[in-house]
Amino acid sequence: MMRKLEDHLGEHLMLVKGLDKEIVEKAETRWDTIAKPLRSLGLLEKNLTKIAGITGTLRPQIRKRALIAMCADNGVIEEGVTQTGNEVTAIVARNMAEGSTAVTVMAQAAGVDIFPVDIGIVTEGDCIEGIPEETEEIKPRTLLNRKIRRGTRNFAKEPAMDRVEALRAILVGVKLVGQLKAQGYDIIATGEMGIGNTTTSSAMAAALLHQPVEKMTGKGAGLSNEGLDRKIRVIKTALVERDVMPGDPMDVLCKVGGYDIAGLAGVFLGGAIYRIPVVIDGFISSVAALLAEKLLPHTTDFMIASHVSKEPAGALVLEALGLKPMLCCEMCLGEGTGAMAAMPVLDMAFTVYDTMATFDDMQVEQYKPL
Numbered sequence: 001m002m003r004k005l006e007d008h009l010g011e012h013l014m015l016v017k018g019l020d021k022e023i024v025e026k027a028e029t030r031w032d033t034i035a036k037p038l039r040s041l042g043l044l045e046k047n048l049t050k051i052a053g054i055t056g057t058l059r060p061q062i063r064k065r066a067l068i069a070m071c072a073d074n075g076v077i078e079e080g081v082t083q084t085g086n087e088v089t090a091i092v093a094r095n096m097a098e099g100s101t102a103v104t105v106m107a108q109a110a111g112v113d114i115f116p117v118d119i120g121i122v123t124e125g126d127c128i129e130g131i132p133e134e135t136e137e138i139k140p141r142t143l144l145n146r147k148i149r150r151g152t153r154n155f156a157k158e159p160a161m162d163r164v165e166a167l168r169a170i171l172v173g174v175k176l177v178g179q180l181k182a183q184g185y186d187i188i189a190t191g192e193m194g195i196g197n198t199t200t201s202s203a204m205a206a207a208l209l210h211q212p213v214e215k216m217t218g219k220g221a222g223l224s225n226e227g228l229d230r231k232i233r234v235i236k237t238a239l240v241e242r243d244v245m246p247g248d249p250m251d252v253l254c255k256v257g258g259y260d261i262a263g264l265a266g267v268f269l270g271g272a273i274y275r276i277p278v279v280i281d282g283f284i285s286s287v288a289a290l291l292a293e294k295l296l297p298h299t300t301d302f303m304i305a306s307h308v309s310k311e312p313a314g315a316l317v318l319e320a321l322g323l324k325p326m327l328c329c330e331m332c333l334g335e336g337t338g339a340m341a342a343m344p345v346l347d348m349a350f351t352v353y354d355t356m357a358t359f360d361d362m363q364v365e366q367y368k369p370l
């Protein structure tokens with residue numbers, strides 16, 4: 001089974017090519033003809049140019065937008081690393097579909113279709129089997145069942161998941177992107193829901209970036225100071241006891257990761273495979289982005305960083321990815337809320353690029369740096 005999954009993923013990854021350099025140059029030239037000081041719209045220009053290079057078109061669009069929110073539980077919460085019970089994961093995931101969570105409201109405001117995915121919630125439906133395939137149309141506002149297992153194992157006692165589960169979770173993300181691309185989506189935002197997933201994210205970030213656990217760990221959804229000390233202790237001990245190998249990203253994922261992070265890494269890889277921009281949300285999404293980049297270097301070429309999370313390691317992970325966030329709003333809600341907040345900024349970049357007057361239109365001599 002593992003060989004089959006590895007080959008399947010490998011076949012997809014072999015298809016990845018870099019950005020379309022010619023289109024990137026042309027998009028830069030277009031920006032430079034717009035009547036404003038050169039490069040003065042900063043990341044608005046850079047991100048639109050990137051999207052042109054990803055899609056291979058000088059006039060890209062982000063009209064049809066999707067948000068994939070990976071929802072999963074984490075066995076490590078048994079250790080008291082979060083102040084909330086895992087029933088909250090299911091409640092919020094269901095409300096992404098049928099009710100209104102923070103991200104649902106923001107997605108509506110940003111004109112984004114939300115696709116919540118059960119990739120490992122403790123309750124809800126049955127587990128899926130084999131290699132996930134996407135054949136039928138996926139509908140937004142429906143909790144999609146792609147459950148690998150009812151939550152990960154407690155990584156303080158044993159590896160969180162095995163390699164087969166990890167590969168299957170990654171493939172869930174890859175396949176969803178392929179399906180959404182086929183359904184006409186132009187851009188995909190990431191989000192997640194999973195009580196305990198700041199613990200898995202901090203553990204993975206500390207290992208993958210060779211950083212001290214203290215530096216990479218914060219209070220998540222609202223721990224006390226004592227709770228934070230315990231969370232740091234649990235992560236530190238597990239990294240040693242599980243013998244986590246920082247140079248092997250799959251080992252890090254399996255030993256201290258989560259199904260939501262694996263699925264989101266698949267979404268980022270899917271962005272590179274299917275050539276569709278993928279927007280990183282907050283801390284958890286950025287760790288999934290880091291995992292994807294470690295699995296396939298240059299996957300960051302297909303990513304847009306929306307905001308910098310208030311979690312202490314948020315900025316560090318983005319820095320390691322070499323990506324700059326468009327927003328700094330002191331948000332740390334997750335779910336995809338930061339990615340939604342950045343959508344209007346991206347929209348504005350597209351409007352300027354598509355409609356603003358050029359130097360010729362204004363009969364102004366093109367600005368040239370002295």
Ligand SMILES: O=C(O)c1ccc[n+]([C@@H]2O[C@H](COP(=O)([O-])O)[C@@H](O)[C@H]2O)c1
Pocket residue numbers: 081082083084192193194195196197198199219220221222223281282283284285309310311314331332333334335
């Ligand atoms: O993405 C972030 O920046 C972020 C930072 C802190 C918390 N969260 C959200 O809070 C939940 C995890 O918090 P915790 O304390 O249970 O690990 C999870 O559902 C995330 O969506 C998200």
Ligand SMILES: Cc1cc2nc[nH]c2cc1C
Pocket residue numbers: 084088092193194221333334335
């Ligand atoms: C209510 C609640 C909503 C969330 N959304 C993302 N993480 C969350 C954590 C809690 C506790």
